[in-house]
Amino acid sequence: MNAQTAPLPRPVRRLKTVITQQPEVVEAAQRLRYKVFSEEYGSDLGATNPGIDADEFDRYCDHLIVTDEYTGKLVATTRVLHHNKAKEAGGFYSEGEFELSSLYQLPGPLAELGRTCVHPDYRNGATISLLWASVAEYLVSRNVDYLIGCASIGMSDGGLKAWRIARYLQREFLASEEYRVTPLRALPHLTRTLNEDRPVDVPALIKAYMRLGARVCGEPCWDPDFRCADLLVVLDVNNLASRYNRHFMRHKAR
Template sequence: MDALNKLLQHPIKPARPKLSVGLAQDKDAILEAQRLRYRVFAGEMGAKLPSRIPGVDEDIFDRWCDHLLVRDDNSGEVVGTYRILSPVNARRVGYYSEGEFDLTRLQHLRPRLVEIGRSCVHPDYRTGATIALLWQGLSQYMRDNGYDYLMGCASISMADGGHGAASLYHRLALGEKSCLSPLEYRVFPRCPLPLEALRQDVPAELPPLIKGYLRAGAWICGEPAWDPDFNTADLPILLSMARVDSRYAKHFMGSRD
C-alpha cells in the first residue's frame, strides 16, 4: 500500500513521443499513411472515400506522389502525413487541384510548382511539434529538388452548412488585411461555394493548417470550391518559397542555409 500511495501522490508522467520525419520508402509505409488518412477523413470528417481496401484512403494520385510521414519512433506508428506531387509527375497525371479549380493562370509556374495535399495528423498528436516536423520535411523536399512554389487545397469544414467557411473567406480575402494573391495568380472554382447564399459574418475559427500557411506568407488565390465528397470548402493556396518569412522558416521549417 505504501508503494501505491507514493505512486498516486507522484504519478509517473507519460514519456513525450519521440518524433521523426521522412519520405515513405516502401509500399508498406505508404499504406500506413493511407490508413491514417482514412481514419481522419472518413472516421472523423465523414468523407466518402471509395477504396479497394477497407479502411484505406487511396486514389489514382497516390502512386505518382511522394508521401511525407511523421512517425512516433517509440511505437513505430505513423502519426502525420502529407502527399507531395512533383512537377515532373504532375505532367503525367495532372494536379489534384485541377479537379476543383481552373489553374490556367498558374501555367507558367508548373515547372517549379509542387502540389501538397491529403494532410492529416493523428488526434493524439495534434501539437505544434508534429506540424513543425511536417513543415520541416516539406521545406527539405523543396530545397533538395530546387522547387519554388507550393500549391494546395486548404479545407474548411462545412458542418454548419458553409456559413463559417464563407465568413472566413470574407475575412481573409476581403478584410482589411487581405491575403488574396495578385490577379495574375488567381484561380477559379469549378464548383464554387455559393457565397451569396451564405452568411459571411459569423464567428469562425481559422483551421491551424491554414493559419500556418498564411503566417508563412501564402496567398489565397481565389474563391473557395465546394468538395461534396469531403463536405468541405477548399481554399486555393499558393506559397512562394521566396516569400517565407525568415523567422517563420527558422522556427517551423528548419534552417534554409
C-alpha cells in the same frame, strides 16, 4: 498531493520524418488518412479497400511521413506531387476543383501538397512544425519555386464557418491577380448575412500555411466527396527558403 492523485506523466515522444514511396509505408499513411478523413470527418472517399484512402495520384507522389520512434506509430502525413510527375499523372489533383491556367504561367516549377493529416493524439505545434520542416527541405532540395494546395474547411454547420473563414482569408491573405484561379464548383452562397466582426477560428493547418507566407488564390470550391470547402493557396518557395534556417532547422534539431 499523494501518489493516488498525482497526474500521470506525459508520454515520451521522439518524432522523426522520412520521404518515401515504399508501398508498405504509403499504405500506413493511407490508413491514417482514412481514419482522419472518413471516420473522423465523415468524408465520402469512395474507398475500394476497407480502411484505406487511396487514389490514382498516390503512385506519382512523394509521401512525407512523421513517425513516433518510441511507439513506431505513423502520426502525420502529407504528399507532394512534383510538376514532372504531374505530367505523368495527367495534371495536379487540384485541377479537379480549380481552373489553374494562371498558375501554369508562373516563371518556375510547381509542386502540389495534398492529403495532409495528423493523428488526433499528435495535433500540436511540434508535429505540424516538423511536418512542415520536411516539406520545406523537400521543396528547396528539388528546386521547386511554387507550392500549391487545397486548404480545406469543414461544412458540418452547413457552410457558415467555411464562408466566415474564406472571407477572412480573402480579406487578409488574398494573392495578387496573377495567382488567381476559378473554382469549377463554386461554394453555394449563404442566404444569411455574415457577421464579420466575430473572431474566426482558422484551422491549424491553414494557419501554418499563412504563417509561412501562403496566399489565397480566390473563391472557395465545394468538394462534395470530402464534404468541405476548399481554398486554393499558393506559396512562393523563395519566401519559405528565407525562413528555413531560422525556423525549421530549430525543430529538426530536436
